[in-house]
Amino acid sequence: MSQEALHRVANLIQSAKHLVILTGAGVSKESGVPTFRDAMDGLWSQYDPQQLATPQAFEHDPRLVWEWYQWRRDLVHQAKPNAGHYALAQLEAQHTGEVLTVTQNVDDLHEQAGTRRIVHLHGNIARSKCASSCQGEPTIIDLNTLQTEDVPPRCPHCGAYLRPDVVWFGESLPPYAIARAIEASQNCDVMLVVGTSGLVSPAAQLPSMAAQRGAAIIEVNPESTPITPIAVAKLNDYSGVVLPQLLDAIGA
Structure with a gap:
């Protein structure tokens, strides 16, 4: 990962007025879940x-x-929060704009790390x-x-x-959670997508929804996903590795 790419992403996030962070199973897997x-x-x-x-x-x-x-x-x-969880919580705390984390994960590791504004799409x-x-x-x-x-x-x-x-197979997502996630996705100017496969609906549609409204999609994932083609920037590494570096770049 080049420093140029890292600083480009840092500038995008720093300038965002409405930042949505979408996280998936990859973030929790790094904590042993x-x-x-x-x-x-x-x-x-x-x-x-x-x-x-x-x-x-x-x-x-x-x-x-x-x-x-x-x-x-x-x-x-x-399980305990990893460096990626802590970096996202610190990003929320330091950011001057609005930040909302939307997670597909059913654990509370984001909250343990300090994230305050969070939507659990699949429950707890x-x-x-x-x-x-x-x-x-x-x-x-x-x-x-x-x-x-x-x-x-x-x-x-x-x-x-x-x-x-x-949320079990065959059940609808909590109406409040999905409504809030959709509203945030439609109104954000930057979406940071971290550790999600992009295969589980309806969460998988949120990045496309944001991109269609003009938001910049940034993906953090060591693998390619269906989200990769619409991302304006891709950081090819695990969240626990790259997110602390991203936070340092934002601070710099």
Whole structure:
């Protein structure tokens, strides 16, 4: 990666009045969080993730689905933010314009690193909610307030099973989250796309949406993706490597 390319990207970001940061699984993977399909190993290697991450799977065998997600929660709990997470949080704190992070990740590593303005498109695996949404969608329940050995635990309001607060196959994204992400993408002048494959919709459409409105798309990814052709600049490295360098270039 040339210093010229780095400083060009730094100037674009520094001059942005409305910056959107879109992050994907690659950012969390650098912290040791397995991607969705990488999580299917060991005891879970016999399963297809699409057999476990659906409302139908939960209805058929709620205990199995809950235990798989509990295993994934334990993996996420052990992970810590990496240099890329911290650089993005610092970028938000230092930037003079508006900055919004839109993430496809279900962990809270961005928040742990200090990011404050964030939209979780696919939910938050650390949270649990009533499967019947008895108090509205979502009805979040703090597991620490429950005294039960039920697996899954049951909602203290209505008795329905609790489930992870994540988006499963066949479900719509949270209306507020996708509406806010679309609005920000349509109004930004720069979008920084970090560690996403560009294959999962509707998040994959956000960069194109921004580019059509005239925004400059900057991609950080060691691999080529469907986003690469519309990017005005591509930093071919891992986020934990390149983002601290980018932050230094902005500071300089």
